[in-house]
Amino acid sequence: MNSEEHRRLRELLGAFALGQLTETEHTAVQAHLDGCATCRAELATIEPLADALELVDPARLDRLPAAPPYWLEESVLAAVRAEPRRIHPWRRRLVTAAAVLVIGAAGTGLGYALAPDPPKIPLEPVQVTTVAAGVRSTAQVVPHTWGMEIKLAGTGFVAGQRYHVTVVGVDGRIAAAGEFIGTGTKPMLCNLNSSVLRAEAQSFEVRDETDQVVLRGQV
Ligand SMILES: [Zn+2]
Structure with missing residues (x-):
């Protein structure tokens, strides 16, 4: 692999x-x-952070006016003149909103800042075969004492459509591993948990609302 490309991407x-x-x-x-x-492993460590950032509702930030009303501006100026060190709470809110936006734009930078040492998660890449047109996906599994976790990344899952995931055990047992909603062309990162132990898991399947298999992972 081209290491220059690796560094850049x-x-x-x-x-x-x-x-x-x-x-x-x-x-x-x-x-x-x-x-x-x-x-892929690095992306998996960034994922929880990206999820947290997505919980910040941009619509709420947008509702903050670009500039305070003139009368508030005046009262703030008056307060600042009277007491230079005091920051009006309203101002602080704007600064916080701006900081959140900057953090959102920083992306990877923040990922490194918050997680200089990526957690040593025993991620195991798995072979994913997509069946549905337009779906691109990669997956990793994490063995746990309580079962197996699937970290599924992908695009092309129909926006708004519900998908369900099952794990097939070597003994043929089928166990639910959770559901997610398609995000269209927007990248999706999703953690799915099943009660099938890693050693006893054979494959997993993602199915759409009509129960058609969208992709299979060989674990
Ligand atoms: Zn790379």
Whole structure:
């Protein structure tokens, strides 16, 4: 693999997880992820952070006015004149909102800042076969004492459609591993848990609302 490409695309993983890349960049990163286990593992560590950032509702931030009303501006100025060190709570709220936006834009930078030592999760890449057109996906599994976790990343799952995931055991047992909602072209990162132990798991399947298999993972 081209290490220059690896270095360049690795820096885009944060923005990738947040769905902030251009179509071209997104395609390049997705293609690179298919062949680079290091980047896939790194993406998995960024994922919880990206999820947390997505909980911040941009619509709420948008409702904050761009500038305070003139009368508030005046009262703030008056307060500042009277007591230079005092910051009006309203101002602080704006600054906080701006900081959240900056953090969102920072993407990977924040990922590194908060997690300089990526947790040593025993991620195991698995072979994913997509059946449905337009779906691109990679997956890793994590063995746990209580079962197996599937970290599923992908695009092309129909937006708004519900998908369910099952794990098939070597003994043929089928266990539910959870559900998710498709996000269309926006990258999706999803953790799915099943009660089948890693050693006893044979494969997993993602099915759509009509129970058609969308993809299979050989574990
Ligand atoms: Zn890479």
